[in-house]
Amino acid sequence: MEMRFMPIGIMGGTFNPIHIGHLIIAEYVREEFKLDSIIFIPNGNPPHKSYENLIDAKLRLSLMEKAIADNCFFISSDIELRSDKINYTIDTLRKLKSQYIDDELFFIVGADTLFELDSWKDFANVSKLTNFIVYKRATYVSETIDLKIKKLKSTYSAKVFESRGPFIDISSTLIRDRIAKGLSIKYLVPDSIRQDVTKIYGGNWYEL
Numbered sequence: 001m002e003m004r005f006m007p008i009g010i011m012g013g014t015f016n017p018i019h020i021g022h023l024i025i026a027e028y029v030r031e032e033f034k035l036d037s038i039i040f041i042p043n044g045n046p047p048h049k050s051y052e053n054l055i056d057a058k059l060r061l062s063l064m065e066k067a068i069a070d071n072c073f074f075i076s077s078d079i080e081l082r083s084d085k086i087n088y089t090i091d092t093l094r095k096l097k098s099q100y101i102d103d104e105l106f107f108i109v110g111a112d113t114l115f116e117l118d119s120w121k122d123f124a125n126v127s128k129l130t131n132f133i134v135y136k137r138a139t140y141v142s143e144t145i146d147l148k149i150k151k152l153k154s155t156y157s158a159k160v161f162e163s164r165g166p167f168i169d170i171s172s173t174l175i176r177d178r179i180a181k182g183l184s185i186k187y188l189v190p191d192s193i194r195q196d197v198t199k200i201y202g203g204n205w206y207e208l
């Protein structure tokens with residue numbers, strides 16, 4: 001029997017809330033790197049981020065599930081919601097590796113996350129368990145991105161690839177800020193979750 005090792009993408013994030021940037025990036029990278037599927041993993045208790053407006057992890061998960069429902073290549077995972085402790089990627093990857101034993105993992109990160117990678121818990125071992133795909137993000141110039149990738153490769157033998165996808169200047173911060181100002185988030189999140197996102201993040205009737 002022929003063995004087939006699958007390249008699997010991982011889109012880890014706080015998703016507070018998920019937006020079309022996450023979806024466009026995942027779909028672009030899936031095709032670009034010929035990934036079999038992309039697992040979306042919301043972080044229950046994010047290690048680095050301190051938020052004024054971090055909504056409940058189960059709500060972030062359910063918005064994410066609704067947002068990815070129409071893409072058969074996208075899979076949702078609650079692996080980081082099963083404990084109240086801070087979630088570190090090293091633990092998640094070890095669990096995923098026991099499930100996807102022979103498959104190759106590709107952790108998708110935006111350029112902002114690239115610059116934090118070596119501060120992740122046990123990054124030396126993280127980089128043995130997964131490849132990385134970096135997606136450019138406004139304010140991060142490509143020369144600096146290239147230098148950082150070079151450094152991660154030489155220091156940790158990390159396997160880091162760069163996506164050629166287009167800049168997408170959308171963030172969860174933008175969504176939260178616009179809702180706070182009573183502005184529209186139409187087209188910034190999938191239509192299937194727009195009303196829920198507006199309500200959950202304290203928006204008014206205007207978006208309903």
Ligand SMILES: Nc1ncnc2c1ncn2[C@@H]1O[C@H](COP(=O)(O)OP(=O)(O)OP(=O)(O)O)[C@@H](O)[C@H]1O
Nearest residue numbers: 012013014015021109110113137168170171172173
């Ligand atoms: N527009 C984007 N371009 C490139 N990468 C992105 C973009 N939006 C999110 N990402 C990446 O997706 C991953 C998860 O992002 P996250 O859920 O923190 O969203 P965010 O938009 O960065 O949130 P916030 O504005 O609250 O910081 C991170 O690696 C982040 O860099």
Ligand SMILES: O=C(O)c1ccc[n+]([C@@H]2O[C@H](COP(=O)([O-])O)[C@@H](O)[C@H]2O)c1
Nearest residue numbers: 012013014043047048088089090120121
């Ligand atoms: O493991 C760590 O130390 C660690 C520190 C910061 C972030 N991460 C992961 O990086 C991914 C993107 O994080 P964020 O904060 O940009 O949403 C998400 O999957 C986080 O769990 C992981």
